[in-house]
Amino acid sequence: MNRYLKLVHWEIMRFWKLLAALAIVTIVLQCVGIIYETQRYTSQVEDQVQMNNSTITAFVQQNGKLSFSEALERAGLSFFASIALCIGGLALYVFFIWYKEWFGKNMFIYRLLMIPTARRNIYFAKLTAILLFVLSLVALQLVLLPLENGLYLLVGGDVLFKSSSIVDLIAGNRILMFLIPPTFADFVIYYGFGAIVVLIAFTAVLLERSYKLRGVLAAILYLPAVAVFMMIPFLIPGNVTETYLYPAESFGIEIALGVIVTAFTVWLGLHLITKKVTV
């Protein structure tokens, strides 16, 4: 347990600078996007008011104030580009977190594999690290939203703009509701599912590192194999899911299949890193 935690800490120390960079880019892109949007909206309103020979007060009376939630929808690109960048960066790192150990002549993988600890700790430490990185960016976003709400009002003023409840904002936004699901139970399920996907990627990497070209082939086939396996209830002739099973039963079967896939993926990954990986 101790060595596992030390390995997690080690992974964090290796990546924290990049993580901080992603965080800073996120903060800057989002804040700039919000400031820009308030200026843009304000000048649009002023133009319209001038054109119609009206007043801002009348405009607000007719159209209401722009809520933070609506402004984010309008700001669209810059806001969500930051999230896309983080997701892309972390997705790459899921693979890189392993491949970096083989880089250069100074292959750190030697050190890792020779540490007097069960090799599964390396596997789980890398998984834990990835999860921590993902969650830290999610946590950052949760802290940013209320701060950005404040910034929004600070920069735009409260004549044309109003606040939003963060919970409702997230629920009404296509991308945020996916990253931050409505209940904590959902959160565990979504990110648990994400962890399984990461584990499948890990196993693919280890297949390649253990069997080279044949491993790549196996890795490429693994994902469709998992997909087919998960779809077994739907592939059984007779359309069983429609004509025989109750929804709760189909759901239970899918959960069981998912558990099997997870268990097998983890077992395979551990087996590879303990016995098959080649330096």
Added chain:
Amino acid sequence: MIEVKSIRKKYGRKAVLKDVSFTAEKGQITCLIGINGVGKSTVLKAIMGLTPVTDGTILIDGKPLSSRVYEHITFIPDAISMPPGMTVDGCIQFMKDYYVSWNPKRAAELAGFFKLSGSDRVGELSKGNAAKLNLLLGLALDVDYVLMDEPFSGIDMFSREQIASVFTSHLIEDRGVIITTHEINDIEHLIDKVILLENGLVRREFDTETVRQEEGKSVMDVMREVYNG
């Protein structure tokens, strides 16, 4: 005692090691000799569990390799295996964190002997200093067996002398050492046992002292015999 029994290793279709067997005793320096690419590094990596073997068994003190055994056997690869951004102190701290058998006093002693500065970064070290650090990270562990892969390759002469002097010191004394090299000039006088590898097989396994006394041959003589004859 390290026992290597009939190990076989294939890379794809090609069998690098066909049937390799030998033993290495504690308190002796065993040298694996062979041309480049014959599989010397592979043998060491196989003993360390860094490469799985297709066939055969490897026992260390009668037991197969497990993660606990890494407190009793260490491997010094031919290049330093620490990230280039790490400092010498950082490397030492790393070893201290993970190995119970790490001996900080000996580490300090070796750092002084090799004149390595704690704040130097791994990526900035000269080849000679990098090799010395590598050696430090292996020898400062209180392990029974030390495996070294080409400890002298590409190192300047003075560093080589320094490294060679380590072999005669208390740092190596009671341990079992297996080194690979294709140049034996610097340490021929130190080697206790020689294993000649060719084409994936052990061509000859012999005790240097015995051969010198009984046949009057040096290690180089035997090598010429085996490889040319």
Added chain:
Amino acid sequence: MKKYWLSIGLSVFIAASIGTYYIGAATRELPEYRMQTVEGDGKEASHLFLEGSVSRDKMIDQIKIGDGGTAYESRMSTIGKMFDSEYADRNPELAGLIKDHKGFMRGKKSYNGFYKDERQLVYAVTKSDGKTSDDGLHRYSLAVSALDLKSGKEKQFKAAMLGKQRYASMYVIDVQSGEDGIKVLVQLDKKPEVYKNGNYRFESELHVLTVNMDKEGISDDQTIGADSGADSGKMERYSVPYGGGIELASPSSYALVYKTVVKIAKDQDGNEMEQQVGSEIFAYDYANGKLTPILAGSGSDSGVYRSLAGNAMITMAMKGNALSIGKLELAKNKESLQFEIPMSLKNITIDNTQFFIYQSKLYMYVHAGADHEILVVSLTDGKVLYQGKATVDGTADEQKERLTGLNVYGFYFAS
């Protein structure tokens, strides 16, 4: 320990940020809507639910208001939502069938096809021949399953339609029982007429098929109504109205059949317009196969709703500001009950209400502006058993805003 500050700090930050958010999300105060009894016995409404939506900022939140208060969908987990939209939860009769006969009920989704009495539970659904066809027509058959409630034995068979007729579609409207077997009321659509402008019209027929359960086949096919007259510009159409009764599996001796007469006129662009010029209602008696006219009217009968409840037809319409309910016993074609219920809300139209009939009670939801009311009326004696209204917390202004913003689209009796 000090050198681990980054990792520990990161973990604490994650836990604190995400934890605070979810605790806040779960505990924040949202408007709590309730159904409050104005008059009558609150127990009559204890199983009733209003299903609707409210909007906050940019998002629309689905809510359910019932005996226990308000449930917001935004607070439900994804799995909870998955199991929440089961049709069986909104129909107590269906829920009971699934509970009592879980094996038999597997995979049977067409609720119209059930029939249950003390002896048997029957399910009939239509099946096409499944072959691809150039003209879109197929041969149809009935897939029948039956469970003998006394012996527990099940049987299944396929009964082919008599004759060689092919149809564009066929579906089951009702299943009942007669002396000579199970009676299945089906609607068949004949080949669609496709017009030059791409529009098309189906001509339908209503048939009652008699299924002989011992011989496992269709022994009789009675056409009780067939659309006609499309070419002559005046068309007769037959249909079975969907009423408000939710006990579709319960036995009934009758079916209501609507006949509407429409005039088809083409305007200068060649577009067709239909105008209803007459309508008639018939009661079909499953026992003797006779179609008896009940009511004849001219013009449209919008604003009038008719339902079959047991062996009676219930008619509902607004008369001024009162709801007028009539009950006609089909066996005697005689009105047995007629009463009016004054509404406290103004400007109600039947089209804007939700209602259903269950166990001889009429359940109604009416709405105008910020007022949402529920009524439970006994169809045996016409008495109002319960009257209630939706309330919400907050200041008077907030209440008005919240109730006006409440958009109810579903009203049901939970099992």
